[in-house]
Every structure is written in structure tokens, then in C-alpha cells.
Amino acid sequence: MFPQFLIFFLLCTLSASLNTDQEKTDEDFGRSLDPKLLGLEKQEKLSHFRFFWHDIVSGTNPSSVVIVPPPLKNSNTAFGLVNMIENPLTLGPQLSSKLVGKAQGFYASTSQSEVDLIMAMNFAITEGKYNGSTITVLGRNPVFNKVREMPVIGGSGLFRFARGYAELRTHWFSPKTNNAIVEYNIYVLHY
Incomplete structure (x- = not known):
């Protein structure tokens, strides 16, 4: 009877130890934080950015390359x-005008009936106090609509917790080369 009791005791001890480790793992997985710990005690700002996006698919040094x-x-x-x-x-x-950043990401044609893109981009800003910060955009772009809108879904640096929208207008497009210049007006809430 003694070995059975010892085995039972060891199993209970091991089980309690595993449960304690499991509870600790669950507790460490997610927890509430004070927003002030992340510098979020400041009031949100609404900022507007305007720049031109150059999609260069032709020539010897394209900025946009076909992957598929x-x-x-x-x-x-x-x-x-x-x-x-x-x-x-x-x-x-x-x-040749002043470079303020670069758009890094991808776009894909998602429609069989119209020219419609899904776009995922980080606007990596290289100018002024926003240098090193990014604004992330993800959304649908029906390219032949005069004005299009895509959501701002986040960012980094000075744009942590960012949200807003980007308004797009094609400034110039060449059907011969497929190069394009698109004006972006971005309205973003951030801390």
C-alpha cells in the first residue's frame, strides 16, 4: 500500500505543479495595462499628409516589379x-521633387471584371520629425475611379495606434509603360 500511496502523492504533486505553470502561462499571455505606460496619456492628434506615389514598372531601375x-x-x-x-x-x-519617404509593400489584381487592386503598404517617412515612422495602409483600390479611399490600419514610431484613411487620385498614368503617379492625401489620428 505504501508504494501506491507514494505514486498517488507524486502524481498529485506533479499535477498541482503543472496547473500552477499553466496558470502562470495564461496570466503572462494577456493582461491589462495602463495606457500611460506606453506614453498614451497625451491627447490624440489628427494629421494630414500629402505626397505623390511613383509606381515605376518600366526601365532599368523599376520601383515596382512583377512577382506573379x-x-x-x-x-x-x-x-x-x-x-x-x-x-x-x-x-x-x-x-525630381523632394523625396519624403517610400512606400514598401505589394499590390495584386483581385477582380476579373474591373481593374481592382488589393494594396498593402507601409509609408516609411524619411523627412522631418516623422523620420523613421511608418503609416500602414491596407485596402481595395479600384484604380479607374476618380477618387479612391483606403483605410489606415496602423503604424510605427510616432504613428503607433494610428487609424484613419488615405484618399487617392491618379495624377498621371501611361498606358504604354504602365507607370503611374498617384496623389495621396492621408488623414491619420495618432498620439
Whole structure:
């Protein structure tokens, strides 16, 4: 009887130890925080940014490259196309105007009936007090609409906890090269 009691005792001790470890793991997984610990005691600001996004797919040094070509060669919408980008962001529509950052991410053609893109980008700002901060945009872009809107879903640096929207207007497009210049107006709430 003694060995059975010893085995029972050891199993109970081991079980209690495992339960304690499990509770500690659950407690460490998620917990409430005081927002002041993250510097969120300040009031939110609404900022507006305006710049031009240069999608350069032609030439010897493109800023946008095809990763997955459209599988259907006769598609008018390039359905299935995926491009990876590191597009310049400038103050004016000329590529030679002041560089304020770059858009890094990708876009993909998602419609069989119209030219419609899903876009995921980080706007990496390199100018002024926002240097090193990013604004993240993810959304649908029906490129032939005069004005399009995509959500700001977050950011980093001075744009932690950011939210808002980006309004897009095509400034210039070349059907011959597929190069484009798009004006972005971004309205973002941030701390």
C-alpha cells in the first residue's frame, strides 16, 4: 500500500505543479495595462499628409516589379498579378521633387471584371520629425475611379495606434509603360 500511496502523492504533486505553470502561462499571455505606460496619456492628434506615389514598372531601375504574372494572357484586368513595390514618395508630382519617404509593400489584381487592386503598404517617412515612422495602409483600390479611399490600419514610431484613411487620385498614368503617379492625401489620428 505504501508504494501506491507514494505514486498517488507524486502524481498529485506533479499535477498541482503543472496547473500552477499553466496558470502562470495564461496570466503572462494577456493582461491589462495602463495606457500611460506606453506614453498614451497625451491627447490624440489628427494629421494630414500629402505626397505623390511613383509606381515605376518600366526601365532599368523599376520601383515596382512583377512577382506573379497574370495567369490569363488575354485578361483585361490582369487578374492574379502581384507586384512588390518600393515606390518613391515626393512632395510634388515630379520624380525630381523632394523625396519624403517610400512606400514598401505589394499590390495584386483581385477582380476579373474591373481593374481592382488589393494594396498593402507601409509609408516609411524619411523627412522631418516623422523620420523613421511608418503609416500602414491596407485596402481595395479600384484604380479607374476618380477618387479612391483606403483605410489606415496602423503604424510605427510616432504613428503607433494610428487609424484613419488615405484618399487617392491618379495624377498621371501611361498606358504604354504602365507607370503611374498617384496623389495621396492621408488623414491619420495618432498620439
